[in-house]
Amino acid sequence: MYQYRDIDRDFVRQRVEQFRDQVRRRLDGDLSEDEFKPLRLMNGVYLQLHAYMLRVAIPYGTLSSDQMRRLAHIARRYDKGFGHFTTRQNVQFNWPKLIDIPDILGELADVDMHAIQTSGNCIRNVTADHFAGVAADEVDDPRIYGEIIRQWSTLHPEFTFLPRKFKIAVTGSPADRAATRFHDIGLILRKGGESGDRIGFEVVVGGGQGRTPMVAKTIRDFVPEQDMLSYLEAILRVYNMLGRRDNKYKARIKILLHETGVEKFTQLVEDEWRHIKDGPLVLPVDTVAAIRADFALPPYQDAAAASDGFEPARVANPDFDLWVTRNVHAHKQPGYAIATVSLKPVGGIPGDATAEQMDAVADLADRFSLGEIRVSHEQNLVFAHVRRADLFALWQALQAIGLATANEGLVSDIIACPGLDYCALANARSIPVSQRISSLFDDMRKQHDIGELKIKISGCINACGHHHVGHIGILGVDRRGTENYQITLGGDAGPDANIGTIIGPGFDDDGVVAAVKTLIHRYLDIRDDGERFIDTFRRAGVRPFKEAVYGSA
């Protein structure tokens, strides 16, 4: 992973001391809340329903075991003993005191972490495929480019006060595990150019969720690696100049793209790009090579010896076999595997981990995954470098800390925002609904029989819980003072990107849980062999599901 240089450390340290002084001035009364609010937001500090919330960046979702231990320490010392991993590969602490936050940021700086640009109308933490660098199906490691974008966008003077927040995701895989088509800009690595083997990107723009969900549009099929930053800068410049600032609900680039039209918007970007493409933003080959070296594959052991014992353990342990079936993935190195650590225990809180669990995960990363951990946008953790021969021992160790749930991509692997239990913007609770739904399916074999089914729950229209792209999406709203939940079907965050369709009137909290159960039973009744829920929905349409929930018209 990327190793901070002196310039990175100096910058983060300076930023901590700057914020320490800003907090002191706020507490002394030298700054009003109106003056202080934009400063704290630029350092990831929100004021939520019960307390301040600190959002810490985990660039492109990669962190070391030492960094994870520091997060555990912060949770224990400054918070209430847990952290919450988010859909943007960040981690949030829900209870820090303002007076402690400069010290927390200092503790983060000690391990090359920060909270800069995790809020505000700027370019946010860059996200990437959580299997980056090791996936058998990828073109190249997206983290190399995520890191270059991080360096370019951090305190970029032109893009610090954009019309609205701006999110960039990078994937190296056609499987698109980073939901690139639901970001302001998605970069999809591919090979192209005249020779067909140059590294570059398909550039998609204007995706997003919130109150106006849109799938990003491709504005260029191939931008060569060396031109990545100049092309991004051209897009951002057009957006910064023309994006609306009169209405925050119409200020995202998706609205600009929609109102301008893809063709005209693309032309504006291309016109701007022509002016700057051969300027100082051309990526030097040696710079890319230096960052690429930071992400070089670690020294793997001999593959032949690495597979011993794996298959016999699967045969002898059916629960281990279930876990392997869902949570273990192909690795580009023979004899190795990628293992997902589910943060979705049945009846648990999606994305939460206790300090003890974080410490234990760090120890397991050292023991089994070369000291590295990934955070997925689906609120799980990932060990990216596990010898197949170690998978059984890893699974046993995860069982001991309650993190061996064999449910990746299944009905209980629910994305849920913090909702009205924590968030000042929410209208309804998300977490209890997710707990009740996952508890309906506490029989893991039943979950495996149902197969892949992505349920995503948001507690308000801002859609932090990605409900628009859930196979089953649930949106909590406030209806005359009570919680009401709308159901959408058919959403998809992957390569077949799609926004779900509302199936009808909403439900109360009991009703929405019952409706989800009914939808799943209808799917089981009508599915063809081998069909996932989303496949059945695409084949049969909304009607059989709607009839199951609401009855025939």
Add this chain to the structure above:
Amino acid sequence: MSVSPVYQVMTANRLTDGLAVYCRSDGSWSPDIALAAGAHDDAGREKLHLHGQQSAEDHHVVDPYFIDAVIADGLFEPVRLRERIRASGPTVALAALPSQAYAVGD
């Protein structure tokens, strides 16, 4: 059964730690809504409004505002769910352990 009148209670977040706090009759603030002052007339509201304004200007609290509350079992209970959760804390357990986390329908 008698129905409680609706009172107005002044709330804010404490500057130093962000905790939800409620204004008492003497102008001090408590995290416990049971200790809050409730206004049911213009004079009472004006008094609490001035307390809130002064406390914000003195940098003790952030963004003071009124909420509606009724008396239930002798204590103030906010009318809106949002404020009930804000007053009593998350309706789910604070940790991820499944044995502790399942607390639905409370």
